[in-house]
Amino acid sequence: MAILDEIVDWTDNKNQFWRMTVDTLIRKNNLDATDLQFLKNICKDEHGLLKFNYIPADFNTLRTFIQNASGTTDISLVGIKDIENISALSHTTELEFAPAGLTLIYGDNGSGKSSYASVLKHVCATRGIRPVIHPNLFYPAAVLADKKANVFFSKAGNVECVSLINTNIDRPDLRAVNIFDTSSANHYVEGEDEIAFIPHGIDLLDKFANALKYIENTLIEEKQKLSLQRFDFSVLQLNQASPSHTFVTGINSNTTREQLTVNSDWDENKEARLLVLDEEIQKLRSTDPQNKARTNTEFMRRLTTLRNYFANLETELFADETLQKIKETVNNYITSSNSLKVSSEAIFSDLPLNGVGSATWKQLWESARKFYNESKQKESFPDPNAHCPLCLQSLDADSKQRFENFEEFVKNDLQKQFDKAKSAYEGELATLNALDFSTDAYEPTILEIESIVQGYRISQQDYISALQTYHQYLIDLFQDEELIEDIELPVIQVNAKSMINALLLKLGEENKVLLTESIADRLTVLETERSNLQDEKKLYTFRPKAYREVLRLKRIKSLDTAIGKCNTRSLTTLSNNLTQTHVTQLLKDAFKNELNALGFRNIRVEAETRGARGKQYHFLKLGENNASNAALKDILSEGEHRCIALATFLAELSLSEHKSAVVFDDPVSSLDHKWRNKIAGRIASEAAVRQVVVLTHDISFLMMIQEHADKQNVPIVVNSLTRNKQETGIILNNPPWDAMSTSKRIGVLKDQQQKMAKLEKSETEEVLRPKIQTLYGRLRETWERFIEEVFLNDTIKRFGREVQTQRLSKVVDLTVEDYNKVEQNMSKCSTYMVGHDSAGELNEEIPSAQEFLDDVVTLEAYVKEIRKRRN
Known part of the structure; x- marks a missing residue:
């Protein structure tokens, strides 16, 4: 994998955030939510935003991993067995694959086919999304159990095994086996305006870019939240001309604590000077006609502060964002609490004490852990082979199991979800x-308002009372611990905030008149000095909040730097360079050859290249002269789209250095008959050079592949899947009935006759009648298959696309006796099969199992007779 090696070399001198991202992608192929959070923490750690402990990427071991995963030895699948807790798959069944040629596995919906495919998609290579592996829902305890399977494969003549536990594999060997399904086809056929495919290895850069974009967005979101926490220095009401205001305006991420201390210093001398200035200015103002205007302005500032206090209370109580957050927090807490309760009851239901699993019990458990680990001086609790840390007695088998159950419960994901929801709930x-609904701090302002607006205090009390009532209503929503459907809005009859706004408007209009007179020049110097001192004192009082603002700005700067590390421009450049080096004309030629092999000749398609955000596209466009800007998606049918995706998949395979197995999971869906047949033929021809496994629920497609395999002399094994009430994936070592030949159907009918013969010894005629009717229906279908396959020498086939007239040469041997024999036996089958209403006297007695066997043997002998006659 030269591309992967070059990506590793290119990343080797990058920051740990990028190195760890590449390491994780190469090892896992995809990044889940846990991986993205882990990588984001590393990014934040590198920029001082978080203290995070992790083991740095070791690119030497990564190169070894790539080498082991990219060997050129052919790998073939042997089988899947040792299945535990994967959907409803039988744990005793072993799904086997033919060592070469074509293995067809047919399964109807619900038969377990998709579950087997899910196992393969987790251990093999796929461009699509690896599906979720569900536990066995028939067994409630399976929710907490691991999901396991062993996939056996042949490599260099040796049978080896990859173990799958949940979504983790113990070795990467089967990444050499590729899977094609609907999801991977969508990866090849990508986008709305173009059809794109990404060469193997370079697709990691696409995932890398997506991870960077995701982390960038989360960092931007964190930055936006910090931006909303900005300290509003306007609450200090600083004079815009004062040095303090100038300093506050210039505060940024480079501001130091020392600079803040110097600009907010305060001592006794400054306090004394402020008192002197107050006295001098008061004397001068006593004769100033504009004193009232200044008094009004100061009063308006106090009114604004009180008004803002009320506005903040309203926001904290019934703003849309507040109510939505309360609803989500309470509902998350209740939901996670109920889930945890169900889990704990399942684990601790048989214990002799109540309360196991509660918060008090967890505190006792963690105390026992701390005592035990300190006594052993290592992290080994719980150790089922040691003594109980509380009673110091030896543990029997049940106690050891209980210890393990306790520890599993403490570490369970449901517990973490509950703890997180509870923390948010309590917060x-x-x-x-x-x-705080107390207005004591604003009492002087309230007295002033009361002196102007009669009855204001009572109105304010009613307003505060309404807010407190609604406050208690919200608290009750938390304490009721019930799911919240809707949160009612408060009913406020009198709004004190609106009364203050009206008063502010009135005072503002009054000041427009009063301020027409200028302030005496002799007050300017004294008031400027006093204002500067007052501002310095205010800044001194708010120094802690000011410093928190400095820290906020520094964090935003670090976030900006971290966000800059998520830029994908260099990834795009790397993708372009790798494409120029590794995606040669060979791939384009192989792609065209595959299109030709699939019969894609109606329109001309040309390949182009473009790069964007670390993602390299090799997209296709119409090559017709009059195509203009027409998009392929508007021209191609669904079958043509799937044809292009398959051509891309096979083109990449043709350039690989090995001939390892490939798996097709329902490679066709609702495609038209033309493309289904061409795809069937191409898959059959691929099975001539490598092991091919096809999983399908489409019986006609299965028969098409059988037909092509027979024509191309490709070895083929056809198995089918069935299920019982609680188990799926049960292997039937034969094709589905509709795909069976005459001889195989005869064999099945003989097996069913033996079961019927046993039933005759114990069951009544009412029980036997529908069963024998079903058997005669199957026998009639076998006669019909005989007519197609033997009687008419495959001249016409069901699901076939042609009439092979050259095969009629052997049909000329048929006589009237042959026709009569077929008619006689078909008529008898019709008489007894389900769906034909017979005369009353025929219902008096049904054929015996022996008679049915005689009828089957008649057909078997007749098949041999016809074939012998024509040879």
């Missing part, structure tokens, strides 16, 4: 409880 409730 949101604490925020509500922390709301």
Whole structure:
């Protein structure tokens, strides 16, 4: 895998964030939510945003991993067995694959086919999304159990095994086996305006770019939240001309604590000077006619502060964002609590004590852990082979199992979800409880308002009372611990905030008149000095909040730097360079050859290249002269789209250095008959050079592949899957009935006759009648297959696309006796089969199992007679 080696070399001198991303992608092929969070933490750690401990990427071991995963030895699949807790798959069944040629596995919906495919998609290579592997829902305890399977394969003549536990594999060998399905086809056929495919190895750069974009978005979101927490220095009401205001305006991420201390210094001398200035200015203002305007302005500032206090209470209580957050927090807490309760009851239901699994019990468990680990001086709790840390007695088998169950419960994902939801619940409730409805700090302002607006205090009390009532309503929503459908809005009859706004408007209009007179020049110097001192004192009072603002700005700067590390421009350049080096004309030629092999000749398609955000596209466009800007998606049918995806898949395979197995999971869906047949033929021809496994629920497609395999002399094994009430994936070592030949159907009918013969000894005629009717229906279908396959020498086939007239040469031997024999036996089958209403006297007695066997043997002998006659 030269491309992977070059990606590793290119990343080797990059930051740990990028190195760890490449390491994880190469080892896992995809990144889940846990991986993305892990990588984001590394990014934040590198920029001082988080203290995060992790083991740095070791590119030497990564190169070894690539070498082991990219060997050129052919690998073929042997089988899947040792299945545990994967959907409803039988744990005793072994799915085997033919060592060469074509293995067809047919399964109807619900037979377990998709579950087997899911196992293969987790251990083999696929461009598509690896499906979720579900536990066995028939067994409730399976939710907490591991999902396991062993996939056996042949490599260099040796049978080896890859173990799958949940979504993890113990070795990467089967990454050399490729899977084609609907999901991977969508990866090849990508986008709305073009059809794109990404060469193997370069597709990691696409996933790398997507990871960078995701982490970039989460960092931007964190930055946006920090931006909303900006400290509003306007609450200090600083004079815009003062040095303090100038300093505050210039605060940024480079501001130091020392600079803040110098600009917010305060001592006794400054306090004394401020008192002197107050006295001098008061004396001068007593004769100033504009004193009232200044008094009004100061009063308006106090009114604005009180008004903002009320506005903040309303926001914290019934803003849309607040109510939505409360609803989500309470509902998440209740949902996770119920889930945890169900889980804990399942684990601890048979214990002799109540309360096991509760918060008090967990505290006892963690105390026992701490004591045990300190006594052993290592992290080994719980150790089922040691003594109980509480009673110091030896543990029997049940106690050891109970210890393991306890530890599994503590570490369970449901517990983590509950802890997270509970933390959010308690935090949101604490925020509500922390709301302060006291207006004592504003009492002087309230007295001033009361002197102007009669009855204001009572109106304010009613307003505060309404807010407190609604506050209690919200707290009750938390304490009721019930799911919230909707949150009612408060009913406020009198709004004190609106009354203050009206007063502010009135005072503003009054000041427009008062301020027409200028302030005496002799007050300017004194008031400027006093204003500067007052501002310096205010800044001194708010110094802790100001420093928190400095820290916020520094964090935003670090976030900006981290966001810059998520830029994908260099990834796009690397993708372009790798494409120029590795995606040669060979791939384009192979792609065209595959299109020709699939009969894609109606329109001319040309390959082009473009790169964007670390993603390299090799897309196709119409090559017709009058195509203009027409998009392929508007021209091609669904079958043509799938044809192009398959051509891309096979083109890449043709350039690989090995001939390892390939798996096709329902490679066709609702495609038209033309493309289904061409794809069937191409898959059959691929089975001539490598092991091919096809899983399908489409009986006509299965028969098409059988037909092509027979024509091309490709070895083929056809198996089918069935299920019982609680198990799926049960192997039937024969094709589905509709795909069976005459001889195989005869064999099945003989087996069923033996079962019928046993039933005759114990069952009544009412029980036997529908069973023998079903058997005669199957026998009639076998006669019909005989007519196609033997009687008419395959001249016409069901699901066939042609009439092979050259095969009629052997049909001329048929006589009237032959026709009569067929008619006689078909008529008898019709008489007894389900769906034919017979005369009353025929219902008096049904054929015996022996008579049915005689009828089957008649057909078997007749088949031999016809074939012997024509040879």
